[in-house]
Amino acid sequence: MVQLIISDLSKTYDNGVKALQNVSLQISNGMFGLLGPNGAGKSTLMRTLATLQEADEGNIQFGELDILQDKNELRKVVGYLPQEFGLYPRLSAGVLLNHLAILKGIINSKERKNKVEELLHKVNLHHVRKQKLGSFSGGMKQRFGIAQALLNNPKLLIVDEPTAGLDPVERNRFYNLLSEIAEDTIVILSTHIVEDVKNLCTNMAIINKGKVVLKGSPIEAINSIKGKVWKKIIDKSELEEYEANYTLISKKLIAGKPIIHIFSENNPNNNFQAVEADLEDVYFSQIFGN
Known part of the structure; x- marks a missing residue:
């Protein structure tokens, strides 16, 4: 080959x-x-x-x-x-x-x-x-x-x-x-x-x-961040604060409010919810999380 x-x-x-x-x-x-x-x-x-x-x-x-x-x-x-x-x-x-x-x-x-x-x-x-x-x-x-x-x-x-x-x-x-x-x-x-x-x-x-x-491989890449991606819906006014205090890897609007994904080895608490990671999370963690 x-x-x-x-x-x-x-x-x-x-x-x-x-x-x-x-x-x-x-x-x-x-x-x-x-x-x-x-x-x-x-x-x-x-x-x-x-x-x-x-x-x-x-x-x-x-x-x-x-x-x-x-x-x-x-x-x-x-x-x-x-x-x-x-x-x-x-x-x-x-x-x-x-x-x-x-x-x-x-x-x-x-x-x-x-x-x-x-x-x-x-x-x-x-x-x-x-x-x-x-x-x-x-x-x-x-x-x-x-x-x-x-x-x-x-x-x-x-x-x-x-x-x-x-x-x-x-x-x-x-x-x-x-x-x-x-x-x-x-x-x-x-x-x-x-x-x-x-x-x-x-x-x-x-x-x-x-x-x-x-x-x-994409599968290996996704598995590497399994259990390390968390999400939360926040107010627009809070975005700067979360960017300063967490490793923010992506954000998008849902019904006019930002939903953010962060990377964290451990549960960040503060009402964050665990997310089943996908390749987009891998991508954003490498581009914006480092």
Whole structure:
């Protein structure tokens, strides 16, 4: 089984922002979730893995390939769907996918035609293959993005915030497709939707301020804070006081009043109630509780 091994990867931009700080991860076949707030370093890591930018320090090994040294070899086996990707709105799905197949080196016309047909069926776009891409919905565009990423039969598939703006039906269809692909491919899913990582990924990592602050399976992560999350409904005027006196990990409004979740090894009393922890609590405890 091919593994992706990231060792002590660091990247600092010219403006001084430390996008990655000694990031180390070991990723095997299946779907791997990457969580983190905006600016955490997720996209920098994705682009580095896809050989679209350089790291300052560290190593990335994919099987026998040194990604940072053998970029051209890695590009033969990697598929990448960025958060935003451009399409030619006046071209049809079939025409553009055929053109992209040529760019990816599928020169034999019969082989190329078969591959394009296969992928259009796989992403459920074959029936609209003659339709202009400018008329596609957001979900259809994302599925086309996956089709182009799969042209070279990748062994490593990287998808960056792939379901932003999709409705629940499109999102589920998209994730079912990714789950199928992940059976014999490493799929790295960068997202801000915590529940999706819990439902889809066998392993995960949380990145904050360029550092890996947690890695492991979602179940292990949830078990690590079991019995340590507490909730309470408070008045808005009390919020500042609770933020000062407790490790506040999340807050949201219910019927106009804040309900807060705190992290505490022991019962904090003061009318707090125990909460059955979920991955969102894990995420917020790592991002805001440290």
